[in-house]
Amino acid sequence: MNPSAPIVVSDVGLQGRLSSVSATIEPGQITAICGPNGAGKSTLLSIMASLLMPDRGSVALGARSLPDMPPQLRAQRIGFLPQSAEIAWDVCVRNLVALGRLPHRDRGELAIAAAMEAVNLTDFADRPISTLSGGEQARALLARVLAGEPDWILADEPLAALDFYHQQAVMRSLRASADAGVGVVIVLHDLATAINRADRVLVLDRGEVAADGAPEQALAAQNIARIWGVDARWIGDPGSRALIMP
Amino acid sequence: MNRATLIFALLLVLAFPLSLLAGRVWIDPAATPNAALIVMELRLPRSVLAMIVGAGLGAAGAAMQGYLRNPLADPGLFGISPMAALGAVASFWFGFSASAWLLPVFALLGAAAGMALLALIAGRTSSGSPGGAGGGLALFTLAGLMIASLAGALTALAITLSPNAFALSEIVLWLNGALTDRSWRDVAIAAPCVAAGLVLLRLTARWLDAMTLGQEAAQSLGVRPQALLWLLVGGVGLTVGASVAVAGIIGFVGLIVPHLVRPLTDRLPSSLIVPSALAGALLVLVADSTVRVLPLMTELRLGIALSLIGAPFFLHLLLKMRRGRV
Numbered sequence: 276m277n278p279s280a281p282i283v284v285s286d287v288g289l290q291g292r293l294s295s296v297s298a299t300i301e302p303g304q305i306t307a308i309c310g311p312n313g314a315g316k317s318t319l320l321s322i323m324a325s326l327l328m329p330d331r332g333s334v335a336l337g338a339r340s341l342p343d344m345p346p347q348l349r350a351q352r353i354g355f356l357p358q359s360a361e362i363a364w365d366v367c368v369r370n371l372v373a374l375g376r377l378p379h380r381d382r383g384e385l386a387i388a389a390a391m392e393a394v395n396l397t398d399f400a401d402r403p404i405s406t407l408s409g410g411e412q413a414r415a416l417l418a419r420v421l422a423g424e425p426d427w428i429l430a431d432e433p434l435a436a437l438d439f440y441h442q443q444a445v446m447r448s449l450r451a452s453a454d455a456g457v458g459v460v461i462v463l464h465d466l467a468t469a470i471n472r473a474d475r476v477l478v479l480d481r482g483e484v485a486a487d488g489a490p491e492q493a494l495a496a497q498n499i500a501r502i503w504g505v506d507a508r509w510i511g512d513p514g515s516r517a518l519i520m521p
Numbered sequence: 522m523n524r525a526t527l528i529f530a531l532l533l534v535l536a537f538p539l540s541l542l543a544g545r546v547w548i549d550p551a552a553t554p555n556a557a558l559i560v561m562e563l564r565l566p567r568s569v570l571a572m573i574v575g576a577g578l579g580a581a582g583a584a585m586q587g588y589l590r591n592p593l594a595d596p597g598l599f600g601i602s603p604m605a606a607l608g609a610v611a612s613f614w615f616g617f618s619a620s621a622w623l624l625p626v627f628a629l630l631g632a633a634a635g636m637a638l639l640a641l642i643a644g645r646t647s648s649g650s651p652g653g654a655g656g657g658l659a660l661f662t663l664a665g666l667m668i669a670s671l672a673g674a675l676t677a678l679a680i681t682l683s684p685n686a687f688a689l690s691e692i693v694l695w696l697n698g699a700l701t702d703r704s705w706r707d708v709a710i711a712a713p714c715v716a717a718g719l720v721l722l723r724l725t726a727r728w729l730d731a732m733t734l735g736q737e738a739a740q741s742l743g744v745r746p747q748a749l750l751w752l753l754v755g756g757v758g759l760t761v762g763a764s765v766a767v768a769g770i771i772g773f774v775g776l777i778v779p780h781l782v783r784p785l786t787d788r789l790p791s792s793l794i795v796p797s798a799l800a801g802a803l804l805v806l807v808a809d810s811t812v813r814v815l816p817l818m819t820e821l822r823l824g825i826a827l828s829l830i831g832a833p834f835f836l837h838l839l840l841k842m843r844r845g846r847v
Binding site for chain 1: 590591727730731732733734735737738740741742743744745783787788789790
């Protein structure tokens with residue numbers, strides 16, 4: 276299989292949550308999924324990760340249907356970072372990150388070390404996870420996904436509950452992955468991060484695609500007014516935009 | 522082999538010969554008449570059975586805590602031991618207990634009925650969606666509790682409607698598990714079931730590790746939730762069902778043992794299963810030897826003794842959790 280195959284979402288629907296969504300998502304860039312609460316963002320991401328089965332439509336990696344792929348093989352290709360930062364047992368950072376190697380059934384020492392390095396947690400490797408701050412734990416969980424060396428990283432609100440410093444750190448890691456050819460898809464509430472850091476923005480509203488394209492177009496002020504019902508405007512230059520509400 | 526495995530294996534090697542000598546009458550291999558006969562026919566099967574029962578309960582507890590991601594989980598949560606007990610009580614009720622084979626067979630049938638009920642419920646809970654799977658997990662646990670309380674109620678009913686005083690006292694005594702007067706026949710019943718159960722539980726190890734991150738993340742790591750559930754129900758059913766069949770209800774082992782083991786490991790569920798089997802074997806062996814040695818009029822029932830240790834331990838655990846140190 277071609278590792279740089281796109282994820283092709285065709286006419287996907289799920290009763291009460293998504294009506295019809297089609298999109299072809301390219302690897303090697305950061306695609307942000309934005310939209311009001313209840314728009315179906317997390318549902319779409321879960322369907323792309325095959326955690327949720329749509330009522331209709333299909334999701335494929337290149338030409339190969341994702342739900343029909345053996346779970347272990349799919350897990351090797353698609354890393355999923357759920358919104359909840361659940362860690363049931365007080366394991367050390369290295370062992371937490373090593374869980375990302377489960378689909379490969381190997382020790383993957385190099386990948387684990389590289390993943391901890393990427394989120395700047397190498398010095399924390401032997402620390403129990405309970406001694407880390409919330410932001411550091413979030414980075415460790417991201418490292419868990421990176422350690423699996425997936426072709427795709429799907430992350431559900433990876434910046435929620437993170438302070439500004441850790442938000443930047445996580446976005447830098449995701450950008451590094453995208454630059455290395457990995458497809459990154461993130462659900463984002465923070466429109467400023469989406470317009471400044473994503474390569475493409477897919478805006479959902481009530482289970483449908485309301486806007487799709489380059490961040491500056493998809494998140495233009497008139498779209499924000501139409502979709503969120505908020506009169507707001509962007510200030511600043513591209514790449515360092517801020518949203519203000521008069 | 523991790524540190525915990527080594528420690529508990531060594532302790533077991535030390536405790537096992539001692540358990541053969543310990544009893545109301547301490548055996549001096551050189552002086553006691555018929556020492557070989559007593560050991561071979563009475564003490565050895567009892568000690569072997571204690572280790573088999575303990576190993577099954579310990580490993581089942583470790584797997585259940587890993588699966589439910591809760592240090593307070595216990596193999597009893599699936600309702601399998603009360604169902605096995607109900608089966609055994611039914612054999613008393615019908616007066617079948619005189620046959621040495623029928624009682625454990627009835628208990629195993631009870632456990633199997635409990636597993637079948639769980640399977641029926643599990644088959645109806647969705648596994649395709651994270652929401653459904655999460656709801657499924659809670660539903661599943663509640664279903665286990667429901668089965669447990671139903672079996673408990675039916676057992677109580679059997680006691681109140683007991684045909685005669687003899688059956689009544691037999692039932693009540695038996696419900697407080699013990700290993701008194703067990704023979705090689707009980708070993709032959711329990712050993713294959715517990716061994717098969719341990720194999721199933723060991724197969725869940727890596728998936729249980731993934732469950733550390735929650736069900737959604739585990740699924741994204743390739744875990745098949747339905748398959749995991751089947752392995753677990755089968756493993757817990759065989760180990761716990763066989764234990765109840767030969768020893769009655771012995772509580773708290775599955776709850777306590779993983780806590781004794783966890784601090785000695787890296788805390789991942791997969792690192793706990795084998796040492797928990799060894800530590801469970803050790804705990805039941807030592808507890809059973811202790812109740813034999815205690816200078817009481819009648820032997821303290823093993824199930825009662827372990828509950829007397831287990832209940833305060835459980836409380837201690839709850840208080841520790843409140844302070845957030847588990």
